[in-house]
Amino acid sequence: MARPRFAPSAEEGVIAGVCAGIARTLAVDVTLVRLAFTLLGLAAGAGILLYLALWAYGRSRRVVWVALLSLVAGSLFLHALGLSDRAVLGIALVAGGLALVWREGGGFRADAPVSYGGLALAGVGAVLLLHGGDPSASVLAPGAVAGALLLIAGPWLWRLALERDAERAARIRSQERAEVAARVHDSVLQTLALVQRHAQEPRRVAAIARRQERELRGWLYGDRPIGDESASLVAALSAAAADVEELYGVRIELASAGDCPVDDAVGALVLAAREAMTNAAKFAGTDEIDVYVEVDEEAVAVFVRDRGAGFDRAGVPPGRRGLAESIEGRLARAGGRAAVTSAPGAGTEVELRLPRSGS
């Protein structure tokens, strides 16, 4: 929150409104400010000088005069505290030098020029203080030098830290942008290109769009990472469903309760399920296939259902190995079993069940 700029407030004040102005700028009680000035005033009149300096600043905004008057006021104050002339002069020189450094350096702007005059002045002041032989000054001096160094170097260090943070944030942002761009390029743009090329084939366009939707959704919602079909059963089934959709122009609705990692047996289950989806897409004569996968502690079950033509098991020629070999045989070898429920005209449901071994 920005504070109001300091200005003497004649209407609120008692003398010239300097105290009232300070109180408003610093948002403190005006009585406290007046008390501070009164105490300073007792210190060889330092408070009175400071008051005058601030009043002059408020009228003309000439910093130089204020700085000089403040310097004199400060010296008077330190003198009143009992410091030797030499120590007071040293401190005054350090303060004046710092003021010059700050003024020419532009405060916290790190790229501003260094004020060598100011540094020299501060240095002379520090030497005077350190070799003053004044017992009270020797207590103050090391602190004063450290403070001076901090004041000079502080802004640059601060600025460096800020720059480093900003750089890192920018780097992270650009990495994220690159990742999104790569993802959009690899998937969405490719799909849009395919859609344009196949504009005359509505079923193919629908299948392509649906596959893209599935991928994008998996990426956005994080439930099915694309490109990582081995991660989980649901991810693998989702990928298989997308392939079958694309190949045969059907829609496959995949629902799931639970999930599990893919091992050899579960991998066989996925292949069997894919075969069942392919059969439904090829022979059922329907656009819609429902797949439901359920995983609990004991077993994994996958249901592939269509509402299409259906068939009579006895009527399937023995040469057609798809169902017996690719589904039932494969699952039996993995330790599971498959059950097919179908009747002409009533659709088909393939149920694949695999006991969970590892758990």
Added chain:
Amino acid sequence: MKRRVVLVDDHELFLSGVRAELGDRVEIVGEAGSVADAVPVIREQDPDVVLLDVHLPDGSGDAIINAVAADRPGVRFLALSVSDAPEDVIAVIRAGARGYVTKTISADELSAAVERVASGDAVFSPRLAGFVLDAFRSGEHLGGDAELEELTPREREVLQLIARGYMYKEIAARLSLSAKTVESHVSSVLRKLQLSTRHELTRWATQHRLV
């Protein structure tokens, strides 16, 4: 008599698609593209069903349900969204929607779902059914009414068949129940979904500041 329907969706393309598909099967009495627009339209029209997008520019669909449900108790809400994310589904169901279908639903299924919701039943997509089975499976819940925290074996069977893609009348035939009984099982699951304090449900709901 045709059902009176209000469409709430901020995607003009999708709105016009639904209009074209449902236009002659239901009476579309109002449309809105934001929470702020939708509330007065629903109040004024008092429709049978509001087809509600889950994400709107100025809030989410459940804000509309919360704003309208108290003084228009006859209005039923059917959520319609591109999102299958469980938290979206749960947020809008717990706010009081009678069902949830995804935007890829066919026109026939959508009009059947509108009819079902209008007559007071619940509509679950296979995905929602699978999700509910998942959420109600594990043992963790926060106490409260025990009856609300578990699915009965029958409800579980019905949900499993929905997840497998069976329609209500097929489920009824398979389980030797009447269609009405199947519907009452689904409505009972919906009630549990809305009132349960199950950890999985409340966590999502709390994240969306519904509780």
